[in-house]
Amino acid sequence: MTTLIKHAAALLMDGETSVLQNAYVVVEGYQIVSVGQTRPEGNFDQEIDGTGCVLMPGLVNAHTHVPMTAMRGYGDGNNLQDWLNQYIFPVEDKWDSRAIRACTALGLAEMIASGTTCIADMYTFCEEIAQECAAAGINANLSRGTTLFTDDFSPKTFPGCVETRALAEGWHGYNEGQILVDVSIHGEYTSRPALWTAYAQYAQEKGLGMHVHISETKAEHEECLQRWGKTPIQILDQYGVWNTRAIAAHCVWTTPEDWALMAERGISAVHNPTSNLKLGSGIAPIPQMVKARVNVALGSDGVSSNNTTDLFEAIKLAGILHNGAQRDPLAVLPDAALRMATVNGGTALGRRTGRIAAGYDADLILVDFSHLSLTPCHSVVSNLVYAARGGDVVMNMAHGRVIYKNGAFLTIDMDRVKREVAEYALPQLFGN
Amino acid sequence: MTTLIKHAAALLMDGETSVLQNAYVVVEGYQIVSVGQTRPEGNFDQEIDGTGCVLMPGLVNAHTHVPMTAMRGYGDGNNLQDWLNQYIFPVEDKWDSRAIRACTALGLAEMIASGTTCIADMYTFCEEIAQECAAAGINANLSRGTTLFTDDFSPKTFPGCVETRALAEGWHGYNEGQILVDVSIHGEYTSRPALWTAYAQYAQEKGLGMHVHISETKAEHEECLQRWGKTPIQILDQYGVWNTRAIAAHCVWTTPEDWALMAERGISAVHNPTSNLKLGSGIAPIPQMVKARVNVALGSDGVSSNNTTDLFEAIKLAGILHNGAQRDPLAVLPDAALRMATVNGGTALGRRTGRIAAGYDADLILVDFSHLSLTPCHSVVSNLVYAARGGDVVMNMAHGRVIYKNGAFLTIDMDRVKREVAEYALPQLFGN
Numbered sequence: 001m002t003t004l005i006k007h008a009a010a011l012l013m014d015g016e017t018s019v020l021q022n023a024y025v026v027v028e029g030y031q032i033v034s035v036g037q038t039r040p041e042g043n044f045d046q047e048i049d050g051t052g053c054v055l056m057p058g059l060v061n062a063h064t065h066v067p068m069t070a071m072r073g074y075g076d077g078n079n080l081q082d083w084l085n086q087y088i089f090p091v092e093d094k095w096d097s098r099a100i101r102a103c104t105a106l107g108l109a110e111m112i113a114s115g116t117t118c119i120a121d122m123y124t125f126c127e128e129i130a131q132e133c134a135a136a137g138i139n140a141n142l143s144r145g146t147t148l149f150t151d152d153f154s155p156k157t158f159p160g161c162v163e164t165r166a167l168a169e170g171w172h173g174y175n176e177g178q179i180l181v182d183v184s185i186h187g188e189y190t191s192r193p194a195l196w197t198a199y200a201q202y203a204q205e206k207g208l209g210m211h212v213h214i215s216e217t218k219a220e221h222e223e224c225l226q227r228w229g230k231t232p233i234q235i236l237d238q239y240g241v242w243n244t245r246a247i248a249a250h251c252v253w254t255t256p257e258d259w260a261l262m263a264e265r266g267i268s269a270v271h272n273p274t275s276n277l278k279l280g281s282g283i284a285p286i287p288q289m290v291k292a293r294v295n296v297a298l299g300s301d302g303v304s305s306n307n308t309t310d311l312f313e314a315i316k317l318a319g320i321l322h323n324g325a326q327r328d329p330l331a332v333l334p335d336a337a338l339r340m341a342t343v344n345g346g347t348a349l350g351r352r353t354g355r356i357a358a359g360y361d362a363d364l365i366l367v368d369f370s371h372l373s374l375t376p377c378h379s380v381v382s383n384l385v386y387a388a389r390g391g392d393v394v395m396n397m398a399h400g401r402v403i404y405k406n407g408a409f410l411t412i413d414m415d416r417v418k419r420e421v422a423e424y425a426l427p428q429l430f431g432n
Numbered sequence: 433m434t435t436l437i438k439h440a441a442a443l444l445m446d447g448e449t450s451v452l453q454n455a456y457v458v459v460e461g462y463q464i465v466s467v468g469q470t471r472p473e474g475n476f477d478q479e480i481d482g483t484g485c486v487l488m489p490g491l492v493n494a495h496t497h498v499p500m501t502a503m504r505g506y507g508d509g510n511n512l513q514d515w516l517n518q519y520i521f522p523v524e525d526k527w528d529s530r531a532i533r534a535c536t537a538l539g540l541a542e543m544i545a546s547g548t549t550c551i552a553d554m555y556t557f558c559e560e561i562a563q564e565c566a567a568a569g570i571n572a573n574l575s576r577g578t579t580l581f582t583d584d585f586s587p588k589t590f591p592g593c594v595e596t597r598a599l600a601e602g603w604h605g606y607n608e609g610q611i612l613v614d615v616s617i618h619g620e621y622t623s624r625p626a627l628w629t630a631y632a633q634y635a636q637e638k639g640l641g642m643h644v645h646i647s648e649t650k651a652e653h654e655e656c657l658q659r660w661g662k663t664p665i666q667i668l669d670q671y672g673v674w675n676t677r678a679i680a681a682h683c684v685w686t687t688p689e690d691w692a693l694m695a696e697r698g699i700s701a702v703h704n705p706t707s708n709l710k711l712g713s714g715i716a717p718i719p720q721m722v723k724a725r726v727n728v729a730l731g732s733d734g735v736s737s738n739n740t741t742d743l744f745e746a747i748k749l750a751g752i753l754h755n756g757a758q759r760d761p762l763a764v765l766p767d768a769a770l771r772m773a774t775v776n777g778g779t780a781l782g783r784r785t786g787r788i789a790a791g792y793d794a795d796l797i798l799v800d801f802s803h804l805s806l807t808p809c810h811s812v813v814s815n816l817v818y819a820a821r822g823g824d825v826v827m828n829m830a831h832g833r834v835i836y837k838n839g840a841f842l843t844i845d846m847d848r849v850k851r852e853v854a855e856y857a858l859p860q861l862f863g864n
Contacts, residue, residue, distance in 0.1 A: 072807075073814030077765050110804045218759065277756030278818070280763065307818035308805050313745075324709030325757065327650065331712065333509050372542045373740050373822075375504075375850070376858055382505030386710070386739035390805075391823040418807070426808055 001045050001400065003027040008050025008366060010035065011380055013057050013342050013355045017335040019380045023055060027362040030176055030400035034358055048395065048402070052370045054380055057354045058117025058363035058398060059311040060345020063211075063249040063270040063299030065123045065145075067100050069107030070421070070429055071304035080217075080279060088304060091429050099428045100125040102420035104132040107303065109412050112138060114310040114390020117363035117398040120247055120270075120299070120349050122184045122211050126163060130171045130179055137403040137411045139177075139363060141247075141349045142167060143184035143211045148195040155198040164199075168206055177361075178399045180209070180350065185241065187213040188232040189220045193239055200240035209350055210241060214248040214269075217281050221253035233258040233267070242267050245350045249299060252276055252284045259292035268295040268348035271340065273317040275301035287322050287331045297348040298340045310390035315341045319385045334385040366395035433477050433832065435459040440482025440798060442467065443812055445489050445774050445787045449767040451812045455487060459794040462608055462832035466790055480827065480834070484802045486812055489786045490549025490795035490830060491743040492777025495643075495681040495702040495731030497555045497577075499532050501539030502853070502861055503736035512649075512711060520736060523861050524556075531860045532557040534852035536564040539735065541844050544570060546742040546822020549795035549830040552679055552702075552731070552781050554616045554643050558599045562611055569835040569843045571609075571795060573679075573781045574599060575616035575643045580627040587630040596631075600638055609793075610831045612641070612782065617673065619645040620664040621652045628671035635676045641782055642673060646680040646701075649713050653685035665690040665699070674699050677782045681731060683721065684714045691724035700727040700780035703772065705749040707733035719754050719763045729780040730772045742822035747773045751817045766817040798827035 003026070010023035012035070026034040026044070034040055075087025111119065118139040123129060126144045133140040144167055146160030155161040164183055172181040183203040185191050203210050214232050215221040221231065228235040233254060236242065242265040248254075251269040254262070262269060271284055289296055298318060300309040319337035323329050343354030353361040367384065368374075371392050374383045396404035403411045435458070442455035444467070458466040458476070466472055507519025543551065550571040553561060558576045565572040576599055578592030587593040596615055604613040615635040617623050635642050646664050647653040653663065660667040665686060668674065674697040680686075683701040686694070694701060703716050721728055730750060732741040751769035755761050775786030785793040799806075799816065803824050806815045828836035835843045 070808065072810065072819060074810040076811060076814040076818070077762070077767075080761055083761075106804070106807065113804060274752060277752040278761065280755040280759050280761035282759055283756055307814065310805065310821075313748075316745075317749075320706060320709040321753075323712040324715055327712050327714055329512055329515075329710065329712035330509070335509075372538070372545060373742065375538065376502065376853065378504065378506040378862070379508060382508040382739065386508070387504060389742075389821060389823060391821060421808065430810075 001029065004040070004044040004047045005050055005055055005364065006039070006047060008053045008055035009380060010356050011054055011056040011384070012357065013339065014357065017338065017381050025055065025356060025364070027397070027400050030362055032356060032358055032360050032362050035356055050366050053366040053368050053394065054384065055356065055364060055366055056384065057342040057356060058365045058396065059115045059341045060118040060297060060349060060354060061111060061116045061300050061309060061311050062120045062247060062268070062297035062345045062348045063272055063301055064119055064121050064309065065302035066107035066119070066121050066129060067095070067103045067123055067125070068302030068304040069110065070103040070425060072307045074304060094429050095125060096428065097125065097128050099425040100128045101132055102417060102425040104129050105136065105412055105417040106421050107309065108132060108136045108138055109409055109414060109417065111309045112136065112396050112404045112409065113393065114312065115365045115393040115396060116309065116311055117365065117396060118345065118349055118351060118353055120182065120211060126167045127170070130167065134174060134179060135411060137401050138398050139351065139353070141180045141182050141209065142171065143182040145184045145186040146195060146199070147186045147190040148192050151192055151194050153194045161198065168208060172208065175399070182209040182211045182247070184211040187220070188224050188236060196236060196239035196241050200243060203244045208244065210244050210246040212236065212241070212246070212248055214251050215253040216250035218253055231255060231258050233261055237261060237265065247348050250276065250281070250284065251289065252282045254285070256292065259289050259294050263293040266295070268297050268344070270297045270299040270348065271318055272299045272301040273314055273321050275305040279305050283321060283325050286318065287326060290336065295344050295347050296340050297345040311341055312388050312390050315385055334381050337385050338381060362397055362400040364397045365393050367392050368394045433461065435478050435480060436472070436476040437480045437482055437487055437796065438471070440485045440487035441812060442788050443486055443488040443816070444789065445771065446789065449770065449813050457487065457788060457796070459829070459832050462794055464788060464790055464792050464794050467788055482798050485798040485800050485826065486816065487788065487796055487798055488816065489774040489788055490797045490828065491547045491773045492550040492729060492781060492786060493543060493548045493732050493741060493743050494552045494679060494700070494729035494777045494780045495704055495733055496551055496553050496741065497734035498539040498551070498553050498561060499527070499535045499555055499557070500734030500736040501542065502535040502857060504739045506736060526861050527557060528860065529557065529560050531857040532560045533564055534849060534857040536561050537568065537844055537849040538853050539741065540564060540568045540570055541841055541846060541849065543741045544568065544828050544836045544841065545825065546744065547797040547825040547828060548741065548743055549797065549828060550777065550781055550783060550785055552614065552643060558595060559602070562599065562603045566606060566611060567843060569833050570830050571783065571785070573612045573614050573641065574603065575614040577616045577618040578627060578631070579618045579622040580624050583624055583626050585626045593630065600640060604640065607831070614641040614643045614679070616643040619652070620656050620668060625671055628668060628673050632672035632675060640676065642676050642678040644668065644673065644678070644680055646683050647685040648682035650685055663687060663690050665693055669693060669697065679780050682708065682713070682716065684708055684716045686717070688724065691721050691726050695725040698727070700729050700776070702729045702731040702780060703750055704731045704733040705746055705753050707737040711737050715753060715757050718750065719758060722768065727776050727779050728772050729777040743773055744820050744822050747817055766813050769817050770813060794829055794832040796829045797825050799824050800826045
């Protein structure tokens with residue numbers, strides 16, 4: 001399958017965030033094979049006209065829990081403990097395969113329609129999530145978030161480990177890497193060294209990445225310090241958890257020593273600005289982390305704490321929040337915010353995505369620049385960071401395949417999904 | 433003209449943010465005359481079916497500079513002084529009537545499409561802005577932002593005062609209050625006591641409101657303290673500026689003493705979270721101001737420092753920013769954020785708007801709750817605050833007149849506006 005995308009202005013996300021006017025981008029299979037300003041020779045299986053649009057790398061949502069789309073706004077306005085204990089956990093007890101599939105598809109549709117082409121997800125029921133991602137055509141790093149509250153533990157029989165192994169054996173590398181599997185320690189505060197050692201070894205042995213919640217709340221960070229005399233980043237390092245490509249979600253309370261270690265080990269921080277603000281967790285020290293050469297990517301977190309997965313919102317928030325919090329209008333420049341959502345996300349997920357260049361994955365979106373809120377356009381980058389919305393996305397190509405175009409989902413049967421959510425999943429989960 | 437809006441779920445914005453299912457709302461002229469759950473007797477000139485939608489009060493953008501839509505993203509990524517001196521001010525020198533009309537219409541269209549029914553604008557060329565607002569059908573409190581850098585001053589001949597008087601005489605109360613005129617001191621740091629006295633007297637004499645930039649930046653606030661030994665709120669109070677309904681835009685650096693004075697005088701604070709963050713001004717102490725009983729409304733500020741006027745973004749940001757900054761997930765509850773954008777905005781602008789109740793202005797919008805990002809809906813209020821976007825708005829009725837429906841502008845000729853912006857205004861302002 002070959003595709004020619006023509007006549008768009010292409011934001012390459014090279015070092016200079018150059019914009020190539022009237023670009024011709026050729027896709028073969030799941031890869032970009034050429035980028036230029038003259039029409040390439042030959043015929044193509046399909047041609048996509050991007051006139052009036054900006055073609056940019058698809059967005060990478062580097063920390064999410066897709067099925068939690070079911071809990072959009074559920075229990076909002078409560079404090080964190082009540083919200084978790086009275087709302088979120090009781091619902092999570094009721095998941096079954098059919099409900100998780102329906103809610104995963106619903107969540108993926110929202111992401112795809114708003115320009116996301118790659119996600120890093122952490123949840124349970126990963127077999128079902130993998131099937132839905134595979135069918136939807138989105139790129140996904142999937143992980144079974146594992147908790148362990150005992151030292152009496154055998155990785156051979158412990159459910160989280162069994163599921164992680166099944167997920168890795170069944171799905172890692174599926175469809176030329178559309179699906180990758182990461183290993184996930186849910187968090188330092190929800191697990192024990194026995195798990196850290198087992199997962200560190202397993203990830204290294206199988207060449208898998210690692211996905212962990214790190215220092216999201218002050219209490220979590222400080223209790224770790226009390227427990228171990230070290231921060232979460234540091235204590236997990238002692239057990240070899242970071243000896244592989246790794247995603248550290250949140251990092252709100254990380255320290256300069258943590259950042260030095262993260263830069264040295266190549267641990268990616270995932271900034272989830274909306275969730276961190278909404279839940280009252282705090283404001284992650286992003287400009288400082290960037291300065292310390294930590295790779296910073298962006299995430300939405302679960303819809304239950306956001307309450308959307310429109311990553312353009314996270315880009316804008318990452319681009320303005322730190323300016324205000326640090327009273328420096330240049331704290332995060334617009335091109336840095338865009339990098340977080342594209343090429344830095346690719347690094348976090350271990351994918352060649354986030355740039356428009358030959359050899360990169362064909363994860364591409366078209367943004368309609370004729371929309372009112374993008375008029376006039378003095379700067380493509382400024383408009384994308386500060387004014388664009390998911391609703392401006394008119395085409396989503398993930399892994400070389402067009403999965404969304406002009407409001408239509410080409411891989412998801414939305415009528416069926418909406419019916420399944422309304423008639424099965426919501427009654428099952430919420431009893432209404 | 434009578435209109436029946438039927439079958440929507442109506443968010444009344446009464447004290448309890450009640451939602452009336454399957455509501456019937458009757459509009460006569462520019463007012464709501466009845467709200468109920470049974471179909472009222474009689475025939476209506478038009479009926480609007482809101483099935484699947486939420487009907488809510490139109491949004492009030494209580495601080496904006498509409499024509500600055502022309503500068504969307506212009507000079508982004510520069511520090512504040514360079515941005516103003518090298519980008520914004522030189523462009524503002526080139527305005528003429530035709531350019532300002534085109535850019536005003538462009539800005540109003542963006543606002544209307546995203547659910548705004550009332551604005552408080554501060555700028556120059558107010559005659560042209562008034563004509564465009566009148567034609568577009570939006571409710572507007574217009575003011576000629578006035579600066580004065582000398583004490584040698586006659587209000588009879590000073591251009592800002594002459595224009596303010598012309599605006600007030602020509603437009604205040606137009607079309608049963610669709611257009612109101614406020615008096616505007618641009619800011620303490622850009623004016624002198626001679627202006628404060630003259631405008632305070634004029635506003636009281638004519639029964640006009642007041643619109644002033646207050647304590648936006650730390651430098652501005654502290655220089656005022658050095659100059660006068662008082663904060664901007666306090667020194668202007670000494671000259672009688674607050675002896676009328678008043679809008680104080682920004683209030684980022686206001687103090688507890690300021691809040692007490694604001695509550696006592698009935699001065700409304702307008703929170704512009706996006707602009708304050710983007711420009712590095714800081715984070716206004718909104719929960720503290722609310723606790724001190726200050727009326728807090730919401731604004732977008734100019735597009736040049738935002739870079740959109742989608743007020744749903746400001747609602748969400750107001751609803752999450754302070755939770756994060758103050759590490760309290762309950763710092764601003766969702767219903768408080770909605771009040772800022774509706775009924776509190778009405779108070780700030782001196783309008784009976786922001787509620788769905790008999791006797792209130794018929795400023796109403798329909799939000800399509802079938803959209804993916806609003807599915808599922810566990811709480812209408814949560815979905816509106818944290819997940820809705822301007823793009824979800826499918827109907828805008830301002831002052832009793834439907835001015836936008838299903839993507840179509842009923843009062844603005846968008847083809848003409850886009851052509852005027854592209855072919856006249858942008859070349860005139862930016863020389864390209």
